[in-house]
Amino acid sequence: MSDLDRALERADANHEASLERLFAWLKIPSISTDPAYRHGCREAADWLKRELGGLGFSASARETPGHPIVLGSMLKPSAPTVLFYGHYDVQPVDPLEKWTTPPFEPRIIEGGGKKVVVARGSSDDKGQVMTFVEACRAWLETTGSLPLGVTIMIEGEEECGSTNLPAFLEEAKDELAAQVALVCDTTMWAEGKPAITSSLRGLIYEEVTVIAADRDLHSGMYGGAARNPLHVLSAIVAALHDESGRVTVAGFYDGVPETPEEVREQWRGLGLDADAFLKPIGLAIPAGESDRMIIEQIQSRPTCDVNGMWGGYTGAGAKTVIASEAHAKISFRLVGDQDPAAVRDAFRAFVRERLPADCRVSFEGHKGSRAIRVPFYSPALSKAGAALADEWGVAPVTIGSGGSIPVVGDFKRTLGLDTLLVGFALDEDQIHSPNEKYDLESFRKGTRSWIRILAALAS
Amino acid sequence: MSDLDRALERADANHEASLERLFAWLKIPSISTDPAYRHGCREAADWLKRELGGLGFSASARETPGHPIVLGSMLKPSAPTVLFYGHYDVQPVDPLEKWTTPPFEPRIIEGGGKKVVVARGSSDDKGQVMTFVEACRAWLETTGSLPLGVTIMIEGEEECGSTNLPAFLEEAKDELAAQVALVCDTTMWAEGKPAITSSLRGLIYEEVTVIAADRDLHSGMYGGAARNPLHVLSAIVAALHDESGRVTVAGFYDGVPETPEEVREQWRGLGLDADAFLKPIGLAIPAGESDRMIIEQIQSRPTCDVNGMWGGYTGAGAKTVIASEAHAKISFRLVGDQDPAAVRDAFRAFVRERLPADCRVSFEGHKGSRAIRVPFYSPALSKAGAALADEWGVAPVTIGSGGSIPVVGDFKRTLGLDTLLVGFALDEDQIHSPNEKYDLESFRKGTRSWIRILAALAS
Structure with a gap:
């Protein structure tokens, strides 16, 4: 059995325990925009610092004028390094009365043949961050090391503008040196269909x-x-x-910019019409520019x-x-x-x-x-794409995202890094809304995907 | 010294004590629109019932499906009866942070040569109701009786639509029999210039x-x-x-209806321009129909x-x-x-x-x-007008009011009564706003005005 197969097997065996770890983190109300939750933010940072330290990372919670930034580092001599980014802060929970379960008491809910974790932050972004941390755990518990050097940087102010991150990047430039940045804060194209995000509004x-x-x-x-x-x-x-x-x-x-006609043609082929996109949320009529496809309205306009x-x-x-x-x-x-x-x-x-x-x-x-565009073609993107195809049995789509992750621009400007945006959330995960959720399959196969991507990037 | 003069003198002597009574009532948070203050409404009703009972009125708090209606009655054989109406409920207090003193802790504040009572309800309508109650007290404490029969009906749902009042009027028709209704819930024309209100939006x-x-x-x-x-x-x-x-x-x-040209001419004469009306509240440009005078915008349109x-x-x-x-x-x-x-x-x-x-x-x-119009000319209005002129040294203006007092229509429909609307609040009293206030002169001379009006209506 290859190292990769052993790591994948270990991740599956760890599944129940890894969910318990995720739940412990989700229980901490780390709402960054509301000063009343300042303590929750620090607690969430400290929790992660301990978690990374326990795995053998050299870990610390770095002070900023706002909420701390957690840094964990495990370099590998003569191997490339990846810089993984995510955030432990979460959106406010109101309207609270629309939650069917309390936002900081995570529950597994079954229905329609699926299991999901319901909690604020389950999808955005604690659940996604934990897919990467658990991937590292699986490697460490089987081979005793990671396939390549990994620096993990998890901030606590993504939901309030990442105010203090640019200064920290500048300050910690040397510690953050890497060949590529990885971000897990985006969605898949659809259930079972992975995606790599190449542009952000x-x-x-x-x-x-x-x-x-x-x-x-x-x-x-x-x-x-x-x-x-x-x-x-x-x-x-x-x-x-x-x-x-x-x-x-x-x-x-x-x-x-005007989207090239060949790209629009490709988008037309995806068959995303008003019914497909709006019906699941109870709407029918696209509200955006009437001469644009719905995929343009949400991605490129x-x-x-x-x-x-x-x-x-x-x-x-x-x-x-x-x-x-x-x-x-x-x-x-x-x-x-x-x-x-x-x-x-x-x-x-x-x-x-x-x-x-x-x-x-x-x-x-x-x-x-500003909006961000990452290169459509790069070796890292090709390797990650192949790894995702291996895990999901289907090649990933390269998409634009309607959301904003400003740090991607900072990575380029300050650290000279291109970013690979791979996420496993689903459009229907209700991030920023009541009853935010994360699919257990996103969590399980997301972890397995990172195990494969780490191996692929090391090669 | 005439009975009238003795009653007026007694009212002046009572001034300090009457303020204490008003303060006790103002301290009760009787916000009718908010179910959280249900108890405050009952307490305010009970306070008034005891107050009227102490004066010798046959007093009771009548149950309704909402807040109780306080009824006090002191009839006089072979004399006419007046039905006095007011309300003990008050508006919500938000935005609370804009109050300079707590809304239910009444204070006397001096400034610009004036003294005012600041509290929610000071002007709308507890302070105004107490001018009438204190007028009755002055008569009772000097002559041992009132100049004519008085029924006092004070409801607790004026600020939420007087929902249960029409049914009560129907039910208590006989007890409420009178020759004219008096309402003290309106404003003067200006400081020192009394008004009788003849129309309500x-x-x-x-x-x-x-x-x-x-x-x-x-x-x-x-x-x-x-x-x-x-x-x-x-x-x-x-x-x-x-x-x-x-x-x-x-x-x-x-x-x-179109306002008759002679009335508009009269209104023009009042000299109420944008500067006079809007400058005191920090505005300059009338926002209503651009072809209408400001007095029309607020009264007749x-x-x-x-x-x-x-x-x-x-x-x-x-x-x-x-x-x-x-x-x-x-x-x-x-x-x-x-x-x-x-x-x-x-x-x-x-x-x-x-x-x-x-x-x-x-x-x-x-x-x-519906909008209400009360007769421009009636014996009651003439008598009250003369009494007000005696007290203030200047004849009252007959005005329209922008506000709504639906009970006036119910009085006409159910009890067959015309209503005399006399109030002593000022436009700048900030009713429904933070820092609601009532001028001590409104309170003092308002009480004296009712003493005179009761005497005039008895004649």
């Missing part, structure tokens, strides 16, 4: 506050004469898209979405108030060479132009990242 | 929920293709008014306002979610013969017409009342 995220009167007003007394900031903000939001679904912010499409909006009375019953302020969180997904700073400026100008002269507006910018 | 209040996908979605994965209900709702809200400020709901202006709106992520930081649902509380102020049911139907049709085919909408109707 960028993101800017703005919080807008429109202020009208200097206090909340009684609508009986002032209604009609006093400007209602919720009307103003609604009109601004309504104006962000035209009837064809195009974003109307001036210059927004500057730097957006930039978008704008209101992620949250609030103002006035939102409690039970009726209160006849005219609010003083109205708020919205608005984000833009960017592609190609769109410049986050230029889009931000144009958006702010767009809002200001539509503001009545006696209203004020304030902006808070949360995130900004 | 009606109200409908709708809660709208737009539902798109069957779960919250990750905007990276679905953004562009999945319908965002906050965009849909914003477009609907933005469409409710045209550029001239007119409400665009079909048939909305049916039944809206119907309006539409979003009172609350929410959806998606509203916590700290950035969450890239596309919400499943978006919500708005939307109310319409009605005038003349506008039919609340017809406006509600037209509004719901307006929303449905603008709904993408794969979205759903649900409505919850909170309130519905």
Whole structure:
């Protein structure tokens, strides 16, 4: 039996125990955007540091001005090194009432011939990180070493913009030296069909506050004469898209590349129509640019979405108030060479132009990242692709991703590394939503996939 | 010294003690719209029942399916009877962080040569109710009786639509028999200038929920293709008014009477311009129908306002979610013969017409009342007007009110009573807002005004 086969067999034998380890990590509420969970973030970092230390990694939790970054290192003389990246922080859990089980009490739920782990972070990203850690465990427990050098870097601020990561990359440049970066924070093409992600949309995220009167007003007394900031903000939001679904912010499409016709042709062949993509979430009509395929709308075209909006009375019953302020969180997904700073400026100008002269507006910018494209063809990608084909019995698809993983750009800029994005989550895993889940098959075969990829990259 | 003078003098002597009584009542958090304060409502009702009982009224707290109605009665053989109405329930207090003192810990605050009581309910309506109760006390403590029969009815559901009042009026018809109704829940024209309110706008209040996908979605994965209900709702809200400020709901202006030119002329004479009305609240540009004077916008014209709106992520930081649902509380102020049911139907049709085919909408109707007009000229109004002129040294203005007091219509329909609306609150009292207040002069001279009005109506 080859070393590879023994490692794969060991991973299968470890399956139950590896789930227990994952559950222990999932129980720690490491919500990075909410200061109330600062302690949970540290606990999740410490848990992983101990886990990696126990496997023989030289492991530490590095302080940052925000949440710590966990670093684990096991180099191999005269072998190449891979830098694996993931994150231990998770999204907030609200609306809590929509969870069928508590978000930080992971459960295995069976149904439709499948078993899934339900918990916040199960898919994004603790479950995915653990596929790699368990792959290392399987190698270490069978051969006593890894096929090649591995540095694991797991941060705690991915869900709030990775604010402190670029400075850390700069600072720890030497420790992070590698030949290729691996990221496990993306999805498969579909159940049973693996994918390697080759492009990622960028993101800017703005919080807008429109202020009208200097206090909340009684609508009986002032209604009609006093400007209602919720009307103003609604009109601004309504104006962000035209009837064809195009974003109307001036210059927004500057730097957006046209997808080559042969690629669009290839995408057409995937047969992803509105029914296939939208029916599972209870929708039917694509909401994006009406002259674009749905796969373009979600992968290669930039978008704008209101992620949250609030103002006035939102409690039970009726209160006849005219609010003083109205708020919205608005984000833009960017592609190609769109410049986050230029889009931000144009958006702010767009809002200001539509503001009545006696209203004020304030902006808070949360995130900004350019879109990322990783090379379509590279030796690492070919080797990983072959390893995935061996595991899943079907060749992986090379896809673009609608989401943003800004660190990929930082890896290139600061460390000179290309990144291989391989993930095992599924579109229906409800990441960032209530009842986030991770398929047990994603976890099991994901672990096995990394065992194979490590062997392939070492060759 | 006349009985009237002795009663007025007693009221002044009672001033400090009467404030203490008011404070005791203000300390009870009787928020009727929030079930969490059910106990506070009962406590406020019981407090008033004891207060009236102590004055010699035959007093009781009558059960309803909602909050109790306090009834106090002291009839006088062969004298007319007045039915006084007010409410002990108060508005919710949020945003709590904008209060400079806790809403249920009343304080006297001095500034700009004035003293005011700051507390939720100080102006709307506990402080106003107490002007009448203290007026009765002054009469009772000096002459041992009231100038005429008085029935006091104070409800606990005015802020949530007076749901159970109509049935109670029907049931207690005989006990409530009177010659005229008095309501103290309105404002003066300005500081030092009393007013009698002769018209009230009606109200409908709708809660709208737009539902798109069957779960919250990750905007990276679905953004562009999945319908965002906050965009849909914003477009609907933005469409409710045209550029001239007119409400665009079909048939909305049916039944809206044109104000006679001589009345508009009179209103012009009041000199209420944008600066005078809007500057004190930090605004400058009237937001209503651009071809109407500001006094029309707030008194004689119907309006539409979003009172609350929410959806998606509203916590700290950035969450890239596309919400499943978006919500708005939307109310319409009605005038003349506008039919609340017809406006509600037209509004719901307006929303449905603008709904993408794969979205759903649900409505919850909170309130519905027609606009009210009380006679411009009546013996009671003349007598009360003269009494107010005696107290304030200036004749009262007869005005329309932008607010809604549906009970006035019920008094007419069920009890056959015309209503005299006299109130001492000021526009700047921030009712329904943080830091609600009541001027000590409103309280003191309001009490004295009722002493005079009771004497005048008895004559």
